[in-house]
Amino acid sequence: MQPIKIAVVGVGKIARDQHLPSIAGNPGYALVAAASRHGSVEGIRNFTTIEDMLEAVPEIEAVSLCMPPRVRFEAAHAALSAGKHVFLEKPPGATLSEVAILEALAERKGVTLFTSWHSRFAPMVDRARAHLADKTIRRVEIFWHEDVRRWHPNQSWIWEAGGLGVFDPGINALSILTEIVPGHIMVEKSVLEFPENKKQPIAASIAMRTVEGAPISAEFDWRQEGPQTWDITVQTNAGALRLSKGGSELYIGGEEKASGPDREYAGIYERFAKLIRSRQSDTDYQPLRIVADSFLCGERKVVAHFED
Ligand code: NAP
Numbered sequence: 551m552q553p554i555k556i557a558v559v560g561v562g563k564i565a566r567d568q569h570l571p572s573i574a575g576n577p578g579y580a581l582v583a584a585a586s587r588h589g590s591v592e593g594i595r596n597f598t599t600i601e602d603m604l605e606a607v608p609e610i611e612a613v614s615l616c617m618p619p620r621v622r623f624e625a626a627h628a629a630l631s632a633g634k635h636v637f638l639e640k641p642p643g644a645t646l647s648e649v650a651i652l653e654a655l656a657e658r659k660g661v662t663l664f665t666s667w668h669s670r671f672a673p674m675v676d677r678a679r680a681h682l683a684d685k686t687i688r689r690v691e692i693f694w695h696e697d698v699r700r701w702h703p704n705q706s707w708i709w710e711a712g713g714l715g716v717f718d719p720g721i722n723a724l725s726i727l728t729e730i731v732p733g734h735i736m737v738e739k740s741v742l743e744f745p746e747n748k749k750q751p752i753a754a755s756i757a758m759r760t761v762e763g764a765p766i767s768a769e770f771d772w773r774q775e776g777p778q779t780w781d782i783t784v785q786t787n788a789g790a791l792r793l794s795k796g797g798s799e800l801y802i803g804g805e806e807k808a809s810g811p812d813r814e815y816a817g818i819y820e821r822f823a824k825l826i827r828s829r830q831s832d833t834d835y836q837p838l839r840i841v842a843d844s845f846l847c848g849e850r851k852v853v854a855h856f857e858d
Pocket of ligand 1: 565585587588640668705
């Protein structure tokens with residue numbers, strides 16, 4: 551089978567940390583070009599815009615869009631219009647409308663659109679989903695507390711409108727939640743904390759529920775220094791399940807413990823290749839819907855000035 555000729559757009563932190571190594575490590579892909587205003591990748595053709603790249607390298611079959619969400623729509627639209635398969639980093643858009651428009655365009659063009667959620671590929675998420683599939687969910691608690699200064703240095707876009715603020719990491723928790731808890735989830739209320747000098751929230755407290763009525767709470771906070779917390783605890787009719795460290799450790803009934811090595815992006819690229827080869831799309835954007843609903847229902851609280 552010929553490798554899929556792929557290009558990367560937006561050569562920044564996540565492209566360098568994860569996308570480029572994962573593509574290089576998967577024989578199902580051949581990286582042929584990159585487009586980035588400042589960044590570049592050695593050994594392939596580089597362009598400053600996606601439009602120039604698509605025109606100059608028609609053999610490109612797929613593109614991975616690794617830039618911040620606010621500027622991803624135009625690039626995705628251009629790539630799908632040119633008949634390319636598209637991998638969207640999370641979150642798949644800055645708005646729900648963008649994603650719906652891209653979904654319809656991909657279908658019209660007969661190409662693959664993949665709204666990726668890397669945290670769903672954390673090593674213990676599949677096992678958690680399988681364990682919960684036949685249980686009755688009684689309650690879910692999520693704590694996603696991290697240090698924005700450590701994980702997002704110099705990323706001013708994250709604090710701008712469309713950057714999502716603390717929901718940029720929080721949506722990872724929501725992507726796991728919607729993967730492991732069967733059925734639909736609704737937002738009931740939320741409190742969003744905005745530093746007086748920022749346009750996006752630094753913390754959020756969300757009350758959700760399953761359609762059956764089991765309460766789900768999520769606490770997202772970007773002010774946690776020291777040890778970081780990425781935990782989801784699910785109480786069921788058969789005891790508790792806890793996913794820790796963003797889905798890399800699993801505890802069932804407080805006893806059984808399993809963990810696995812990190813291969814989130816390797817897993818994502820395997821999935822993207824499978825989707826392309828089977829001519830399917832995966833456009834689940836339920837996590838973004840929960841974020842949008844949290845803003846719609848959100849009570850705004852102004853908190854102390856924050857320098858990042
Ligand atoms: P980043 O390094 O700040 O941005 C990636 C690249 O996008 C930049 O290097 C820049 O390349 C381009 N870009 C930035 N702002 C732009 C703008 N206004 N217009 C056009 N291009 C722009 O961000 P990142 O951390 O890689 O995150 C990108 C996406 O990946 C986000 O959606 C994020 O949620 C997701 N993600 C990040 C991480 C992480 O650990 N950082 C993990 C998983 C997913 P040029 O200047 O060269 O064009």
